[in-house]
Amino acid sequence: MDLFIQLTLTGLTNGAILSLAALGFVLIYKSSDVINFAQGEFLLIGAYVLFSMIVQFHLPWTIGLVITLLVAVAIGVLVERLVLRPLIGEPIISVIMATIGLSSLLRAIVSTIWGNQPRAFPPFIPSKPVHILGATVGADRLWAIGIAVLMLVLFNLFFTRSKEGIAMRAVADDQQAAMSMGISVKRIFAWAWSIAAVTAAIGGALVANIVGVGPELAGFGLRVFPVVILGGLDSIPGAIIGGLIIGLLEAYVGGYIGMGLNQVISFVVLIIILMVRPYGLFGQEIIERV
Amino acid sequence: MLSLNNVEVIYNKVILVLKGMSMQVPQGKIVGLLGANGAGKTTTLKAISGLLKPEDGEVTDGSIEFLGEPIHNRDPEEIVRMGIFQVMEGRRVFEHLTVEENLIAGAYTRHGRGSLSQDLEMVYTYFPRLKERYKQVAGYLSGGEQQMLAIGRALMAHPKLMLLDEPSLGLAPLLVQEIFEIVQRINKEQGTTILLVEQNANLTLQVADYAYIMESGRIVLEGTPEELKENADVREFYLGLTEVGKRKSYRDVKHYKRRKRWLS
Numbered sequence: 001m002d003l004f005i006q007l008t009l010t011g012l013t014n015g016a017i018l019s020l021a022a023l024g025f026v027l028i029y030k031s032s033d034v035i036n037f038a039q040g041e042f043l044l045i046g047a048y049v050l051f052s053m054i055v056q057f058h059l060p061w062t063i064g065l066v067i068t069l070l071v072a073v074a075i076g077v078l079v080e081r082l083v084l085r086p087l088i089g090e091p092i093i094s095v096i097m098a099t100i101g102l103s104s105l106l107r108a109i110v111s112t113i114w115g116n117q118p119r120a121f122p123p124f125i126p127s128k129p130v131h132i133l134g135a136t137v138g139a140d141r142l143w144a145i146g147i148a149v150l151m152l153v154l155f156n157l158f159f160t161r162s163k164e165g166i167a168m169r170a171v172a173d174d175q176q177a178a179m180s181m182g183i184s185v186k187r188i189f190a191w192a193w194s195i196a197a198v199t200a201a202i203g204g205a206l207v208a209n210i211v212g213v214g215p216e217l218a219g220f221g222l223r224v225f226p227v228v229i230l231g232g233l234d235s236i237p238g239a240i241i242g243g244l245i246i247g248l249l250e251a252y253v254g255g256y257i258g259m260g261l262n263q264v265i266s267f268v269v270l271i272i273i274l275m276v277r278p279y280g281l282f283g284q285e286i287i288e289r290v
Numbered sequence: 291m292l293s294l295n296n297v298e299v300i301y302n303k304v305i306l307v308l309k310g311m312s313m314q315v316p317q318g319k320i321v322g323l324l325g326a327n328g329a330g331k332t333t334t335l336k337a338i339s340g341l342l343k344p345e346d347g348e349v350t351d352g353s354i355e356f357l358g359e360p361i362h363n364r365d366p367e368e369i370v371r372m373g374i375f376q377v378m379e380g381r382r383v384f385e386h387l388t389v390e391e392n393l394i395a396g397a398y399t400r401h402g403r404g405s406l407s408q409d410l411e412m413v414y415t416y417f418p419r420l421k422e423r424y425k426q427v428a429g430y431l432s433g434g435e436q437q438m439l440a441i442g443r444a445l446m447a448h449p450k451l452m453l454l455d456e457p458s459l460g461l462a463p464l465l466v467q468e469i470f471e472i473v474q475r476i477n478k479e480q481g482t483t484i485l486l487v488e489q490n491a492n493l494t495l496q497v498a499d500y501a502y503i504m505e506s507g508r509i510v511l512e513g514t515p516e517e518l519k520e521n522a523d524v525r526e527f528y529l530g531l532t533e534v535g536k537r538k539s540y541r542d543v544k545h546y547k548r549r550k551r552w553l554s
């Protein structure tokens with residue numbers, strides 16, 4: 001029972017962070033139909049920039065975090081401007097190739113600036129052990145869950161209450177109709193990319209806080225694919241629930257069956273989902289009135 | 291208020307669709323634009339609202355002026371901000387957004403939160419049915435309700451000039467009547483100038499102050515509704531057009547739902 005609770009908490013932490021990374025991915029796909037293969041690198045950059053701010057510039061982590069988020073926004077805007085906008089109207093495969101190129105580019109930039117050695121991350125969130133129902137878990141993991149939940153709530157408010165959030169969903173629904181009401185599609189794309197970069201940066205900071213920084217953080221980003229395929233590429237609730245399911249599944253498989261299998265289980269799920277329900281558990285139904 | 295002078299529009303750099311289109315829309319009036327399928331009515335509206343660009347269309351000759359300023363080939367955002375709002379053909383509501391969210395999207399270019407709830411109320415007084423369904427997802431509204439939502443969305447932007455593209459499309463005659471009456475009220479009460487594109491000539495001539503008839507990318511006839519209705523040639527002309535329109539519409543899958551109502 002202790003083991004079960006232990007695994008559940010671990011799984012929820014990883015799952016919550018996966019949800020954050022997946023959320024950004026879904027947002028880009030939803031508003032612009034682009035599959036962003038650089039989502040993992042956004043995570044990586046977030047973690048490294050925060051690392052630099054705290055370790056190399058000795059800033060308090062609060063200020064460091066704010067700067068990291070601003071950098072993430074800037075990256076989102078730049079990517080939209082320099083990579084996506086010139087490709088408007090090109091076949092979607094070209095845009096996808098461009099994001100694959102972008103991922104290599106970002107990875108190269110990171111290794112040029114910070115090298116390839118994994119480094120310890122000065123924990124900005126306390127990691128002292130907490131006992132819950134007989135299980136022991138680092139406080140940092142609980143914080144990660146809390147922060148992820150908070151982010152998800154904020155996003156929900158953004159999408160249902162704010163003008164830009166509603167406009168973003170409008171663009172996702174019908175781009176030309178959105179333009180006809182004066183919504184700037186370019187601006188919405190820039191928003192989507194910025195938000196994706198910001199969520200990824202926060203996810204990256206949370207992972208780094210738990211396991212340290214290193215190039216393999218981008219691999220965490222790769223696990224976004226099983227999550228979004230499971231949840232549905234265009235579903236925000238799907239990203240959240242998919243993240244939690246994959247996080248829990250990996251933890252249980254790792255704990256009860258054995259190491260190794262947990263590394264591949266999510267991709268096994270991915271293949272099964274693709275076979276039986278290719279639009280995912282929560283993929284958007286197409287409203288058809290006849 | 292709006293004037294088109296010898297406008298020429300080309301799609302994909304080769305397809306010439308408007309060939310010297312000229313018309314005037316005076317402030318505060320309802321102007322009708324009639325024509326068969328493929329005459330270029332929608333293209334005319336898109337040329338005005340700036341929506342040609344994403345379809346690779348371009349105004350290559352002539353000029354479009356709004357309140358004395360040239361507006362051809364500007365971005366749609368800019369044109370909406372200047373006060374022109376196009377209600378697109380086929381309603382085009384945001385299906386996964388609620389009725390109210392659709393209306394809020396319509397107010398995108400407006401500033402100041404305070405007036406938002408006031409504007410919503412204003413739309414709901416014109417379309418009480420939308421108020422009853424304000425939390426409902428727009429994709430599940432009936433066709434008539436979707437058309438009301440599309441017009442309501444335009445109202446939210448407080449446009450000076452509203453471009454309506456076939457609001458009667460696919461709706462029952464009674465509902466069309468109701469929507470046309472509301473359009474007239476909007477014109478009177480809000481002072482919104484209206485350019486009404488239609489296939490339903492009879493109804494259009496009832497509400498319009500002035501009307502144009504276009505064929506193959508240019509205006510072929512114009513006049514007040516009285517003049518047009520009494521002109522014997524016009525009736526002939528309509529009948530002629532009906533035949534052309536009919537044959538075309540069978541070929542054109544996009545228009546399979548459409549019913550011809552020329553002078554019905």
Ligand SMILES: Nc1ncnc2c1ncn2[C@@H]1O[C@H](COP(=O)(O)OP(=O)(O)OP(=O)(O)O)[C@@H](O)[C@H]1O
Pocket residue numbers: 301302305307325326327328329330331332333334345347379489545
């Ligand atoms: N994006 C486009 N690319 C190429 N040709 C186009 C495009 N849009 C319209 N056309 C052509 O332009 C012509 C006029 O089309 P338009 O949609 O303006 O007609 P319409 O008068 O609105 O017809 P309807 O009553 O059927 O809506 C048609 O022959 C059409 O095939």
Ligand SMILES: [Mg+2]
Pocket residue numbers: 331332333379455
């Ligand atoms: Mg048309």
